[in-house]
Amino acid sequence: MTGKITGISGPTVSVDLKGLKLYERVYVGHSMLTGEVVRLESDRAVLQVYEETRGLALGESVRGTGTSLSVTLGPGMLSKIFDGLQRPLAHLRDMSGPFISHTEELDALDTSVPYVFHPMKKKGENIRQHDVIGYIEEGSFRHFICSDSEGALSRITDGEFTLDLPVAVLEENKNIYGYHEWPVRVPRPFRKQFPPLEPLVTGQRSIDFLFTLAKGGTAVFPGGFGTGKTILEQSVAKFADVDIVVYVGCGERGNEMAEMIEEFEKLRDPWTQQKLMDRTILCVNTSNMPVAAREASIYTAVTMAEYFRDMGYHVLFLADSISRWAEASREISTSLEEMPGEEGYPTYLASRLSGFLERAGVVETMNGKTGSLSMLLAVSPPGGDLTEPVTQSCLRTSGAFIMLDTSLAHRRHFPAVNWFQSYTLYGKELLEHCKGNISADWEKIQIECREILQKEDSIREVAEIVGVEGLQDADRLIMHAAERIRSEFLIQNAYTEDAFSPPDKTLSTIRQIVEFYGTALEKLKQGISLEDIFAGKEKE
Ligand SMILES: Nc1ncnc2c1ncn2[C@@H]1O[C@H](COP(=O)(O)OP(=O)(O)OP(=O)(O)O)[C@@H](O)[C@H]1O
Ligand SMILES: [Mg+2]
Missing domain, CATH: 2.40.50.100 (RNA polymerase II/Efflux pump adaptor protein, barrel-sandwich hybrid domain)
Structure with missing residues (x-):
């Protein structure tokens, strides 16, 4: 079934072909560019082309395939790097050099490997x-x-x-x-869904202790420019206690992906000591790659993630950043001349995003195993404005909101997790698990830690006016404990050994600070001066 191109506008192409189906995969032009049908009208179909359309001319032929845009699921995906259409990048490089031009159809999986x-x-x-x-x-x-x-x-x-x-x-x-094929826009089926009750350990103290995430849950990390979204996503990809990690570099810098690949080749999974790449699949569609394929890349990647969930594994899906995906959708929607919604994003942005986040969860698979798919999405709101549509749409559907704060990042407080504005909806359910499996005093210490940070916040204004020396001893003690929580506990340098903190180390670090505060407060009440407590003289 072939037709002719009647119009081209950036990545969108009109064709006079009848009989196509919505979301059918098509081959466009002499060089057989891959595309997908996104709109059907009485006399034409509109296609979204996933490759560079420069050089495409009116009258060139278009061929329908009768099938939807799909991924190939089978052995050989782990440790591989794919583009947004699941083409293995190593093969693409071999065929067209480091600057990828159009290539013929490529098999996602190597059929000759025994x-x-x-x-x-x-x-x-x-x-x-x-x-x-x-x-x-x-x-x-x-x-x-x-x-x-x-x-x-x-x-x-x-x-x-x-x-x-x-x-x-x-x-x-x-x-x-x-192996088998699966259409990327159709969630893979499962028997039933369970509430997420097991923590997803990220190795980041601020998140694991204060805003515990769940296996099978969703979390968004919104943060302005340079607040550490990429470093945080990559750290979690390295240290999370999951079986498989699927990481999508969606519209961000290519050099960051290159560094990540280089690093992942050398590192080991801290939980199993196996090579980190052995449990990782990378899906790369950086800012220099075609926009339409970026729109498809998150679907390609999540389908691969669901495939491993269906084998009964704990799978973690990370995307950096979902805002670039939303921008790609906006670009495509504009060239389709659709009615724009808020800030020019398509009116269906919120429903698409929530439909996507719905693909996370803990499930009983079709063959009776239990698997989970967790999602962590970085959001890059322009100007750090969290009221913008992408952040707001994510906020409504995700289970945890880890806000990265520009002022903390300016002070080099990394990860710049704002401890007052972030939240997790999984906290209560996971508390029992943490109390039972890590330590019974988990909740008690968490409450005390939050209280110290809260009290410090309320006295900070006074401290700025009168100076720390002008404060009462009890308030000075709060300032001291909060400072220790920040510098010894919340701050975690991604470039040192401290980058990964297992749950028992996380708890013992904060326990030490909170217990010191408790004992010092007791001593203050007994009349011992703060100077003596700090100097340890009260022991004599
Ligand atoms: N945990 C960390 N430890 C040490 N340094 C960090 C940490 N997180 C971030 N940084 C510093 O902040 C810089 C910016 O981080 P990153 O690139 O992750 O920010 P981003 O939010 O992804 O930025 P962009 O909005 O440009 O994508 C890093 O180059 C690094 O110097
Ligand atoms: Mg980044």
Whole structure:
């Protein structure tokens, strides 16, 4: 089915082709650029082209494929770097050099790599759809292969196989391959959803202790320019206690991604000591890559993340930044001449974002395993203005809001998490878990820590007028304890050994400060002077 291009406006192309379906994948022009149908009218279809449209001319042909924009899901994705359309960047570089121009269709997965298949079903057994039929070892992971149809097994591989051949055959010659395709805009199904009750340890003290995140939960990190969003996202990608990390570099700087890749190649996962890249998938669509593919990149990546969730793993999805995704949607919407909403963003921005965040969760998968998909999205509000539409839309649907503060960043207080304006809705549910698994006094210390920070805030104004020396001893003690909380606990340098703090270390650090404060306060009440307490003389 082919048609002709009748109009081109940036990444949007009109075509006189009838019979196309909404969101169908198309090939555009002589160089077969990949695109997707985004609007259908009586006499034309409008396409969103994911590659550079420079050089495209009217009258060139367009071909429909009959299928939606999809990703290939199977072994060989871990430790790989893909672009927003799941093309492996290493192959793209080999084909077109470091400055990627258009390339022919590329397979996402290498079909020539031999894998060893361990069958979990026997010939003759009845297989239902979604049943796990076996696994292959991929690094330290068991990569489970599921059946996409049902029937009796007439043949199953035991040992080496490649992806281009069926791994098993059902009666009536139904082949089961080691991979399958899935449309990126359709969430993968699951049986039921559970509330998130287990903490997601990030290794960042300020977040783990004060604003605990949940496995299967969602969190946004809004912050102005240079507030440390990228460093924080990358730190969490390194240290989170999850099985698989899918990281999307969405419209941000290419050099930051390059540094991250270099660093991840060398580092080890602090929980398993395996190579960090072995559990990581990177999806890169930096600012110098086509805008329309950036719009698709988060869907491509989240579908890969859901695939691993379906195997019963804890998966973490990170995007830096979702604002650049929203800007790409705005650009596409403008070239489609859609009615603009707030600040020119499409009117469906909020519903698209909430639909996307809904893909996170703890679920019982179709084959009865329990897996989770957590999402951490960086938001870059222009001018640090948190009332802008993208931040507000994220705020409404996400479970935690970790606000990165420009004034803290200016003072080099990193991570610049504002401890008064950030919040987590998972706090209460996770408290029981932290009390039971880390320490019974977790909540008590948390309350005391917050009280100290709160009290300091209320006396800071007075301190600025009269000076710290002019304060009463009890207030000076508060100032001292709060300063220690900030400098010894909340500040965490991402470039030193301190970059990762496991939960027991996090708790013992804050316990020490809070207990010192408690004892000092007691001594003050007994009439010992603050100077003597600080000097440790009261012991004599
Ligand atoms: N945890 C940290 N430890 C030490 N330095 C940090 C930390 N977080 C951020 N920084 C410093 O702040 C700088 C800016 O951080 P980063 O690039 O992550 O900000 P950003 O919010 O992503 O900026 P942009 O808005 O430009 O994307 C870093 O180069 C680094 O010097
Ligand atoms: Mg950044």
